[in-house]
Amino acid sequence: MPETPVAIRNNLAAVRDHTRVYKDFTYVYPVISRRSGGLSIGINLNPDKHCNFDCVYCEVDRKTPGKTSVVDLAQLRQELTALIHFARDGGLAREPKFDEIPPALTRTPRDIAFSGDGEPTMLHHFDECVRVAAEVKRAEDLDTTKLVLITDAAGLDTGSVKRGLEIMDANQGEVWAKLDAGTEGYYKLVNRTTVRLDRILHNLLVTARARPIIIQSLFLRMHGQPMPPEELAEYCFRLEELVHDGAQILEVHLYTIARPTPEPFCGKLTKAELEAMAATVRERTGLKVVTFD
Numbered sequence: 406m407p408e409t410p411v412a413i414r415n416n417l418a419a420v421r422d423h424t425r426v427y428k429d430f431t432y433v434y435p436v437i438s439r440r441s442g443g444l445s446i447g448i449n450l451n452p453d454k455h456c457n458f459d460c461v462y463c464e465v466d467r468k469t470p471g472k473t474s475v476v477d478l479a480q481l482r483q484e485l486t487a488l489i490h491f492a493r494d495g496g497l498a499r500e501p502k503f504d505e506i507p508p509a510l511t512r513t514p515r516d517i518a519f520s521g522d523g524e525p526t527m528l529h530h531f532d533e534c535v536r537v538a539a540e541v542k543r544a545e546d547l548d549t550t551k552l553v554l555i556t557d558a559a560g561l562d563t564g565s566v567k568r569g570l571e572i573m574d575a576n577q578g579e580v581w582a583k584l585d586a587g588t589e590g591y592y593k594l595v596n597r598t599t600v601r602l603d604r605i606l607h608n609l610l611v612t613a614r615a616r617p618i619i620i621q622s623l624f625l626r627m628h629g630q631p632m633p634p635e636e637l638a639e640y641c642f643r644l645e646e647l648v649h650d651g652a653q654i655l656e657v658h659l660y661t662i663a664r665p666t667p668e669p670f671c672g673k674l675t676k677a678e679l680e681a682m683a684a685t686v687r688e689r690t691g692l693k694v695v696t697f698d
Contacts (some may be wrong), residue, residue: 411555431472433484435497435511439697440621440658441553442516443510443516444497446488450476454548458524458557459597461668462625465522467588476528478537485541489514512580516579517542526560527623532568551577555621558582559600561608570612580618582609586632586680587639594627606643613652620644621658624682626672637682641689648690657690659683660697674698 406667426434430451438445446569448663453471456463491497498508517538519525528534532697542550552573560566561582570578586592592602612618620639624632632640649652659682674682676698 407664415425420585428486430488432476432481433488435488435492435503437503437510438508438515438518440660441515442511444490444492445515445553446517447516447520448481448485448486448525448534448538449521450519450525450528450531451521452476454522455497455527456523456557457527457559457600459600460623461595461597462623462662462666462671463629464664464666464677466667471522476530476534478530478533481534482537482541485517485538489541489547491629507624513552516553518553518555519549520553520555524557524560525554526563528558528565529565531560531563531565532572535569539572542576549577551579552565553581555580555581556583557596557598557600558584558605558608558612559598561612562604568643570616574616578616580612580616581621582612582618583622584609584620584640584643585622585624587636587641587643591632591636591639595625596695604646610647610650610652613647613654617655619656619658620654621660623660624674624679625662626674628670629672631674631678632682637685638689641686644692648692654692657686657692657694658697659686659694665696 425625432449434447434449436445437443438448439470453463453474454467455474492514493512495508497503498511503511519534525531538552547636554573569581585595586602587604644654644657661679662671679696679698683696685690687694
């Protein structure tokens, strides 16, 4: 079972700023993650900003060209090792953005997360990137540090990703998979993709039959309106179907907008609204639901 995340105030600079640009690194960056409960070292496998979703709430600036479309495994290894050493030696804790965070939360990464400026599972050699991260994790004796894949679930059915997940399974791996809607129509409004919802649901089911996963869902206000009650009911039904068919869902993480979005019609839910929706999900599905406003 996942550990209970440490409560971290969401108004801190290191929490609000999740930029993927750090020093002269290309692939690796540090963030303080409320969901992780401390330091998360991100691995950006999409510095070219390539993604198969165009979510209305995504804060990635896709108007500015990305650095590169190539992931150099040797450079990835070097950057990850260097950032782990820098954090462990207290260098990160002395930086202005991180000096408000308790030092104990900045020295050891709670997780190494495949995330970044796009969808990590689109990379053709995803498994090789996971292998590098797992080898660094073992070499640095980070036995309790998780390997986390943050994904929209569209690529979970590819061979490279399946092989990568097997490596993660042997190295404290965890899958955080997106599900922002319960119907095809609302899903297309929020995630703006050509990938069909039934493919996402199928990939979630197959992946979660093999290992427990976390569902992460961003709920927001669009054009002044939160998710309609009937859409929330369909969302709950999708979760119920997954569990009924054998999916192992550890937790559902419900959160709302935390940083500026490119679309002016997107807005943040209030804490009360998010908690009310979480209560509905708990009641209808029986799953553990954690909120991050």
